[in-house]
Amino acid sequence: MRQSLVVGNWKMNGSIQSNQSLLDNFKQNIKKVQNAQVSVCAPFVYLQQISELLKGTVIAWGAQDISNQKPGAFTGEVAGSMLVDFNCQYVIIGHSERRNLYGESDELVAEKFAMAQSVKLIPILCVGELLEQREAGETENVVKRQLDAIINLQGVASLANSVIAYEPVWAIGTGKTATPQQAQNVHTFIRSLIAKKEAGIAKQLQILYGGSVKANNAVELFAMPDIDGGLIGGASLKADEFLTICQAAR
Ligand code: 13P
Numbered sequence: 391m392r393q394s395l396v397v398g399n400w401k402m403n404g405s406i407q408s409n410q411s412l413l414d415n416f417k418q419n420i421k422k423v424q425n426a427q428v429s430v431c432a433p434f435v436y437l438q439q440i441s442e443l444l445k446g447t448v449i450a451w452g453a454q455d456i457s458n459q460k461p462g463a464f465t466g467e468v469a470g471s472m473l474v475d476f477n478c479q480y481v482i483i484g485h486s487e488r489r490n491l492y493g494e495s496d497e498l499v500a501e502k503f504a505m506a507q508s509v510k511l512i513p514i515l516c517v518g519e520l521l522e523q524r525e526a527g528e529t530e531n532v533v534k535r536q537l538d539a540i541i542n543l544q545g546v547a548s549l550a551n552s553v554i555a556y557e558p559v560w561a562i563g564t565g566k567t568a569t570p571q572q573a574q575n576v577h578t579f580i581r582s583l584i585a586k587k588e589a590g591i592a593k594q595l596q597i598l599y600g601g602s603v604k605a606n607n608a609v610e611l612f613a614m615p616d617i618d619g620g621l622i623g624g625a626s627l628k629a630d631e632f633l634t635i636c637q638a639a640r
Pocket of ligand 1: 399485557561562563564565600601602603621622623624625
């Protein structure tokens with residue numbers, strides 16, 4: 391049985407004050423979440439604050455990116471060992487905003503994935519197609535290419551200690567959610583692709599859906615057999631709504 395996982399991706403949002411009130415509220419109610427592991431991925435500069443607020447709770451935390459390099463002369467980058475210093479458990483890798491706005495290639499994403507695992511962080515690898523790719527019938531090819539970059543560099547066994555998030559780019563921040571069936575189809579594709587190489591890993595792998603998950607659509611998305619939880623953007627910034635989404639996990 392795969393445990394459900396719901397991860398909040400705060401993106402470039404938050405302030406010392408708003409983080410405190412969001413997490414205070416969320417912590418008071420986390421007992422209501424029975425069926426999911428929960429994590430929040432915050433901007434780097436707030437990891438110290440988040441680690442203090444969440445220490446000793448069941449809520450895990452992580453970062454939204456990692457350098458592909460070890461510590462050294464890389465101005466503006468943040469190394470994996472630094473994330474470990476703040477007791478991060480997860481790190482989001484290859485989010486479509488990193489790929490599309492900052493030009494991260496499949497190869498760079500794979501190097502970041504490897505770096506995360508080398509310091510024992512759990513990478514949450516994001517994959518997903520653009521609208522024009524979906525319309526051109528390219529969804530499966532795109533997702534396969536993104537996964538193959540990881541498998542080619544690190545081997546399929548590396549996926550055992552990772553989480554995959556399917557995030558169709560056209561559904562992110564647009565209010566346009568993939569239908570549960572559309573999401574399920576891609577999740578099945580991902581799982582079967584990995585199963586062809588390593589059935590045991592495919593069976594255990596948590597595959598999250600992300601893209602306009604809200605309190606009012608989480609139940610039907612999470613009801614699909616291959617959707618093991620969600621990667622939540624905008625709705626993770628509201629304590630009540632994020633809690634409702636976490637409660638929707640099977
Ligand atoms: P939204 O939930 O705001 O659509 O963002 C999804 C996402 O990109 C999570 O990583």
